[in-house]
Amino acid sequence: MHRNLIAGEWTAGEDTIENINPSNTNDVVGEYARASADDAKAAIAAAKAAFPGWSRSGILERHAILKKTADEILARKDELGTLLAREEGKTLPEAIGETIRAAQIFEFFAGETLRLAGEVIPSVRPNIGVEITREAVGVVGIITPWNFPIAIPAWKIAPALAYGNTVVFKPAELVPGCAWAIVDILVRAGLPKGVLNLVMGKGSVVGQAMLESPDVAAITFTGSTGTGKRVAAASIEHNRKFQLEMGGKNPFVVLDDADLTVAVEAAANSGFFSTGQRCTASSRLIVTEGIHDRFVAALTEKLKTLVVDDALKAGTHIGPVVDAGQLKQDTDYIEIGKGEGAKLAFGGDLVKRDNPGFYLQPTLFTEATNAMRISREEIFGPVVSVIRVKDYDEALAIANDTPFGLSSGIATTSLKHATHFKRNAEAGMVMVNLPTAGVDFHVPFGGRKGSSYGPREQGKYANEFYTTVKTAYTLA
Numbered sequence: 433m434h435r436n437l438i439a440g441e442w443t444a445g446e447d448t449i450e451n452i453n454p455s456n457t458n459d460v461v462g463e464y465a466r467a468s469a470d471d472a473k474a475a476i477a478a479a480k481a482a483f484p485g486w487s488r489s490g491i492l493e494r495h496a497i498l499k500k501t502a503d504e505i506l507a508r509k510d511e512l513g514t515l516l517a518r519e520e521g522k523t524l525p526e527a528i529g530e531t532i533r534a535a536q537i538f539e540f541f542a543g544e545t546l547r548l549a550g551e552v553i554p555s556v557r558p559n560i561g562v563e564i565t566r567e568a569v570g571v572v573g574i575i576t577p578w579n580f581p582i583a584i585p586a587w588k589i590a591p592a593l594a595y596g597n598t599v600v601f602k603p604a605e606l607v608p609g610c611a612w613a614i615v616d617i618l619v620r621a622g623l624p625k626g627v628l629n630l631v632m633g634k635g636s637v638v639g640q641a642m643l644e645s646p647d648v649a650a651i652t653f654t655g656s657t658g659t660g661k662r663v664a665a666a667s668i669e670h671n672r673k674f675q676l677e678m679g680g681k682n683p684f685v686v687l688d689d690a691d692l693t694v695a696v697e698a699a700a701n702s703g704f705f706s707t708g709q710r711c712t713a714s715s716r717l718i719v720t721e722g723i724h725d726r727f728v729a730a731l732t733e734k735l736k737t738l739v740v741d742d743a744l745k746a747g748t749h750i751g752p753v754v755d756a757g758q759l760k761q762d763t764d765y766i767e768i769g770k771g772e773g774a775k776l777a778f779g780g781d782l783v784k785r786d787n788p789g790f791y792l793q794p795t796l797f798t799e800a801t802n803a804m805r806i807s808r809e810e811i812f813g814p815v816v817s818v819i820r821v822k823d824y825d826e827a828l829a830i831a832n833d834t835p836f837g838l839s840s841g842i843a844t845t846s847l848k849h850a851t852h853f854k855r856n857a858e859a860g861m862v863m864v865n866l867p868t869a870g871v872d873f874h875v876p877f878g879g880r881k882g883s884s885y886g887p888r889e890q891g892k893y894a895n896e897f898y899t900t901v902k903t904a905y906t907l908a
């Protein structure tokens with residue numbers, strides 16, 4: 433049984449949950465403790481008690497712990513990647529890639545501990561100096577989703593610790609395995625007791641206790657829009673910092689002058705890899721009429737070659753959907769799409785494999801409009817629609833006509849259109865001739881409009897959230 437970590441002790445929760453493999457529901461990945469509200473309160477108290485010591489700890493100590501963590505994750509990439517693929521269902525190569533990314537993130541923030549700088553500026557008054565420094569915020573609550581079980585915890589825990597905060601970490605209930613593994617690694621790397629606390633369990637219990645606590649100084653959340661709004665409301669109540677990464681309905685524009693192979697590869701990757709379960713996935717392909725039919729034909733041919741099967745099997749391109757609830761959401765949207773009059777061009781059906789799992793064909797709608805629910809609401813599955821447009825101007829207008837604004841892509845060989853799109857896409861990230869998903873680990877990540885709230889994550893920009901600014905005046 434895998435326990436929670438509270439004040440440096442591995443503790444049993446109020447009950448346990450089985451972590452089930454979505455590629456084979458007979459396979460139990462492990463038993464994981466579920467924390468009670470009192471456990472969560474104890475974790476917050478432990479993080480609060482550990483804060484004065486950790487926030488004043490030497491940067492070399494923090495550097496060493498984060499670096500050691502990076503090294504162990506990298507050394508165990510195959511084993512951890514297998515655990516990830518088993519509990520979440522992305523393919524083994526995708527899962528190993530994500531594990532390497534987590535190691536790179538810890539390595540990056542190990543370096544950032546040595547680089548955090550302030551400013552010294554003269555006062556407007558004579559003989560006075562002004563120093564601007566960044567300090568740790570306090571106890572940071574970290575709430576992570578199931579779709580990136582190791583990379584998202586890494587990109588929140590690493591900067592939180594690097595800049596001297598203490599942490600209460602609540603991973604998604606569906607994927608406690610990788611969360612437990614990285615906490616175990618960090619603790620063995622030398623983190624003092626209470627600096628990082630793991631409280632696996634239900635959002636309504638553990639998450640709620642975090643939201644209600646006046647001792648949680650900041651919350652970083654990646655997940656659904658509905659929960660994000662609750663995090664925001666509760667955080668305003670306590671005057672706490674918060675950062676939200678929520679949904680996307682990312683457009684990928686294909687212009688007449690696109691390189692067809694580049695466009696098809698990017699669209700297939702954006703829409704269907706990681707089973708479409710990425711907030712950066714592209715589920716709206718906005719295609720100008722001169723290339724529309726050729727693009728749809730080539731993408732359909734590509735989809736025929738993609739193998740949907742067990743995440744651990746060699747040769748699988750698309751793993752299963754994560755669980756029964758998500759599968760129902762995907763198939764409900766497929767019915768909604770048909771009902772709205774979009775044309776089902778490929779897929780749409782569940783498929784049976786050797787093991788019982790949540791297998792869904794990659795599904796492509798054509799003749800969709802941007803007003804349809806399948807074009808407006810995040811599905812979070814391997815379900816993509818093609819919207820036919822006249823020209824670039826209409827494509828851009830439709831790309832931006834969405835409540836979301838995370839990522840946005842275009843396939844074109846025109847410098848003029850690429851440049852215009854980069855400037856005018858209403859999104860936090862823009863991709864030219866590249867998939868909308870799959871980002872670097874050392875540069876800012878985040879969006880606009882309904883997708884995100886607060887400072888960017890990742891790269892050095894992460895310090896905007898995980899530190900608070902102090903301005904000190906000294907009379908010479």
Ligand code: UN1
Nearest residue numbers: 677710711712869870871
């Ligand atoms: C990526 O596309 O590389 O939840 C990362 C998500 C995002 C991460 C996407 N926060 O899907």
